Amino acid sequence: MSDLKFTEEHEWLRVEGDLVVVGITEHASEALGDVVFVELPEPETVVAKGDEISVIESVKAASDILAPVDGEIVEVNGKLADNPALVNEDPMGAAWFFKMKVEDMSQLDAFMSEDDYKDFIG
């Protein structure tokens, strides 16, 4: 699937039907260092773009994950609670954070393509 979008907060978004899957980029996981704890939002939470809905704690520091768009959290990745290191091992795949139901998919139009993101992180 090459249809990934990227935010300036180093999240990736992938559209699956009417859902958007969200995770953090490999660049972000490398910068964070070894992840030791992930706090995920509650499913069925309605969130607004920019809400702090998740926290990643690495050996270095805590970082917030923001809701990238308006929507509703419909599923979270329970594997991350038991195995936070998955964020370092497979950030773009198995370590997705949550799935959101998004009414207005045009919100994604403003985000970066993979090439743009590569330029962004230099």
Next chain:
Amino acid sequence: MAGDTQLLRTSLYDLHLELGAKMVPFAGWEMPVQYPMGVLKEHLHCRAAAGLFDVSHMGQVILPEGAVGALESLVPVDIAGLAEGRQRYAMFTDAGGGILDDLMVAKKPGHLFLVVNAACAPQDIAHLRAHIEGVEVITDRALLALQGPGAEAALGALVPGAAAMRFMDVAEFDWQGAALWVSRSGYTGEDGYEISVPAGVAVAFARALLADPGVAPIGLGARDSLRLEAGLCLYGHDIDTTTTPIEADLAWAIQKRRRTGGAAEGGFPGAARILAELAQGPARKRMGLRPEGRAPMREGVEIFADARGGEPIGRVTSGGFGPSIEAPMAMAYLPAALKPGDTVYGEVRGKRLPAVIAPMPFHPHAYKR
């Protein structure tokens, strides 16, 4: 240091870059925070094999032999009773009983050798010079720490005499014509050494240690998680001028001779308060916390007695995740009546999470006594 943006570099700076270190500003120095291995694996490697740390940013100071009495006027520690070839942990106190810095004092033939924290070094040196004649600051030596169960074999291969040293012994050895000042000590809870080496041969010496397949370079990130697991204080965080040695649970560093009734009772700054706290017990004390779950309680987290309501009873001074204990850990100053096993609550992102007061060290020390 105000306005001084020029960071200092140790003699190992180029080697750090060659080893792929990520460099960060620390106490006015440009220091390696981690290498490509990463903080977690560096930490575990040090506990399983051996880690090499550049601690050249720390201050190395020599005092004349005759300064024993003068030094005793600055620290609540028995320096006169320190045998030649031995080292002791000490702290400079202020008139209010607070801690100006913590340090190591070694008694060597004809002089005392001190190692002080980098961030405090300028103030410490001024403080020493105000009270002691002949203070010599060493600027032409690097300082390395070699820590972990593989340290003895790695250093012993270069200087065989080092293997026979015990914890807190100090000795000098020749390595390829260079004088190494070695102590069997460190700040990770592991067996190991700190080695002062002439700056000109520091890189060659570091490379000789790194040639041992068990020895990996370790950055400041893992140094912090290692010392926290070992229950050791970090100056400026767990101890400072607002904490006394007794509150900090460092009474073990004050020998009988300097206590009430001892042959050299008091006579150090803040003695009235420190000796009173020793006798009566302090109102608050540095304690270990084991947060339940996996969420770390980091520095600044406020601690409460109850799950809701009430005022904070303390604050985390150091906290993080312990790779060896595979759990979060923290230190906090809490009312002295609390004891191991009691539950308190740390407020993390608006939520009060339970934490159990736990004995320290969190990970057992492995010193070779």
